Structures are given as structure tokens and as C-alpha cells.
Amino acid sequence: MPKRILEMTALEVSRLRVEGSHAVGGVSGLYLRIEGGSRAWVLRYVHMRQRRRMGLGSYPGVTLASAREAACSALGQRAAGIDPIKSRQDEREAARLAAAQRLEFDKAADAFITEHESTWRNAKHAQQWRNTLTTYASPHFGRLSVSEIEQSHVLRALAPIWKTKTETATRVRGRIEQVLD
Incomplete structure (x- = not known):
């Protein structure tokens, strides 16, 4: 005889201690997973004949009501054919790219140098990168966001030194x- 799943309350969820997956009811497929405390x-x-598990957050940071709301939203997407x-x-990727x-540019250059300087053979390379970008690029477009920099900005920065250096x-x-990449 199958076990009848009743809709749990927030108090019942807070009292659960047994490890495993516990169906909480209210939304089909929503479980509280207890593992190692x-x-x-x-x-x-x-989705498309593939079993999926989507994490909705940890308890009690995400309440039972919030978990049900997120699960309903996700199931709505699935019903529309979206995973x-x-x-x-x-x-998340779109937000990361937008950020x-x-x-x-100056902050992006500093982050790039900091990330790559451990791979360069000599500490002198990092200093050369910082000096040349500060001297030649920063005065022209250092405060512009990376997405706003165009070829004309770069050409304007390089034009004075292109023939002499x-x-x-x-x-x-x-x-x-x-x-920029």
C-alpha cells in the first residue's frame, strides 16, 4: 500500500531529523533532503525523458513557502518546455557577462594582470603590463566600461606612438x- 503524502507544515519540516529525502507535499516533486546534518x-x-534534480536552497535560509513558490515557478517553466x-x-551567465x-577598463586590466602574473616567468612582466597600460591606454579610455570601448578609442591611444615606438x-x-577579451 503506497504511503500517503500529506502536506507538511513549517513546524513539521523543522522537526525532521532522519537522513534522506522527505516529500513535503503541496508541490509535486518537492523534497527536503537531509544529509550529514x-x-x-x-x-x-x-525533462525530455531525463530525470533532473534542481536545488532550491538550504533550510532554514529558504523557507517552506519560498521553496514551494520556487518549485511552482520551475514546474511552470518545465510545462512550457523549458528546462x-x-x-x-x-x-546567471547573462548576469555575469553584464557585470x-x-x-x-582599468579595473579589468588590473584583474587580468593579477590573475595571470603567477604564470609569467618574471615579475618584471607584470610591471611592464601595468606601466604600458597605465601610460598609453588609461588616459584615453581607462574609465570607460569594457563594453563601451571601440576601435577608435584604441587607435587614438596608439596613434602617438605607432611610428616612433x-x-x-x-x-x-x-x-x-x-x-578586452
């Missing part, structure tokens, strides 16, 4: 490209 909300569903996990990943595009101009152009 940690508790997390999980939504189980099938909720893929949709959430796409949203990166709002980043000023060709090697330096070539390196600065390459460094600007790497930071």
Missing part, C-alpha cells in the same frame, strides 16, 4: 586586446 530543498522532475536548470544557468561589461605600440595593442 545539512538540509536542502530539492525539486525532482523529468529550469538550464534557464537558471543561462540567467563584466560594466567593468571599467612601434614595438611598444604593438605590445600595448596586444595587451589591450587580451584585457
